[in-house]
Amino acid sequence: MVSICKRIALHSSRRNTVYLCVRLANTFMDPKELVTGLEKRELLNEEAGKDPDPYGLAIKRGPGTKDKPTLVSSAFDSRIIGCVCDDESSHINWMWLHKGNSTRCECGFWFKLVEKPPL
Amino acid sequence: MTNHMNHTFHMVNQSPWPLIGAMGAMITLTGTIKWFHQYEQTLMSIGMITMIMTTIQWWRDITREGTYQGLHTSKVTKGLRWGMILFITSEVFFFVSFFWAFFHSSLSPTNELGSMWPPTGIQVFNPLQIPLLNTAILLSSGVTITWAHHSILENNYNQGLQGLFMTVILGLYFTALQAYEYMESPFTIADSVYGATFFVATGFHGLHVIIGTTFLITCLMRHLTLHFSSNHHMGFEAAAWYWHFVDVVWLFLYISIYWWGS
Numbered sequence A: 001m002v003s004i005c006k007r008i009a010l011h012s013s014r015r016n017t018v019y020l021c022v023r024l025a026n027t028f029m030d031p032k033e034l035v036t037g038l039e040k041r042e043l044l045n046e047e048a049g050k051d052p053d054p055y056g057l058a059i060k061r062g063p064g065t066k067d068k069p070t071l072v073s074s075a076f077d078s079r080i081i082g083c084v085c086d087d088e089s090s091h092i093n094w095m096w097l098h099k100g101n102s103t104r105c106e107c108g109f110w111f112k113l114v115e116k117p118p119l
Numbered sequence B: 001m002t003n004h005m006n007h008t009f010h011m012v013n014q015s016p017w018p019l020i021g022a023m024g025a026m027i028t029l030t031g032t033i034k035w036f037h038q039y040e041q042t043l044m045s046i047g048m049i050t051m052i053m054t055t056i057q058w059w060r061d062i063t064r065e066g067t068y069q070g071l072h073t074s075k076v077t078k079g080l081r082w083g084m085i086l087f088i089t090s091e092v093f094f095f096v097s098f099f100w101a102f103f104h105s106s107l108s109p110t111n112e113l114g115s116m117w118p119p120t121g122i123q124v125f126n127p128l129q130i131p132l133l134n135t136a137i138l139l140s141s142g143v144t145i146t147w148a149h150h151s152i153l154e155n156n157y158n159q160g161l162q163g164l165f166m167t168v169i170l171g172l173y174f175t176a177l178q179a180y181e182y183m184e185s186p187f188t189i190a191d192s193v194y195g196a197t198f199f200v201a202t203g204f205h206g207l208h209v210i211i212g213t214t215f216l217i218t219c220l221m222r223h224l225t226l227h228f229s230s231n232h233h234m235g236f237e238a239a240a241w242y243w244h245f246v247d248v249v250w251l252f253l254y255i256s257i258y259w260w261g262s
């Protein structure tokens, strides 16, 4: 019993010390140190003055023929794309794009999925 | 997997909270009706505990996703901001309905009320006493929260903490004064349409002050554990917007119900 009490007391006092250290560091970190994951990637990208759309979500259509399809990158085996078929079009044509063969939109444009490792 | 993708959207994981929260709301509703009819609070308490546990754990998850997993990109944050704006807009219309009821009854008082406002026999609060103090408190809290916001924007940890702490204290002070005023009140919610409109409007406002103070206390605790930085404090901004909303509602309540209505 005594040993258990001693252990609990020791343990909690040690925890307090750790806690105190954290509390002493009560100042803001550099915003870059605080952020993580996708948010950090975005921040670093912005800082480097790179493309404001680091994920390349808006893709310009090239010739779009069967031989020269517009390349769409993805980290996955398939993704959804939206084609604004012509300038007057008032809606977006959504479709699935799978790895392997190219896909043709109703309007005649061809798209092909290319692998791009996650940023 | 969530971090290994080439787009800026947050693909959320499955969460039990929408379902459990909905069940909690249903149990609270049923339990409240049971309380009204049978003076029995057990079911209502179970519902309330479920709701409170849901809100705590749901927002805990969101904090983890945003602060520890970095999933709140600028696009996701934009969505959260719009969500908060639309939520506050719906809250504005919630209060519009109570002001509508108040002006409907007070602008042309019926014969039963003695054709006057405040109605015959109603002894109203002096707007220059506690209500005026409450106005000063809420206006000051608007200043302190702006102070906290600017401190956070300028990476000043200590002043951010002080500003936030003062705002919470002022919020608690307001609630304490309202509770005192309610206890001292010479009329009840059952005393004519005056009591009904007064207590429904000021009561819901008081509830919103309590919710806003809870929101600010959450921000205070997150600030203490270094969750915020000059470019990562969306939760604080949402709390600040909500607090300003509560502040503005009080100004309308003070001007129309306490002052013009007396």
Ligand SMILES: [Zn+2]
Binding pocket: A083, A084, A085, A086, A093, A105, A106, A107, A108, A109
């Ligand atoms: Zn098309």
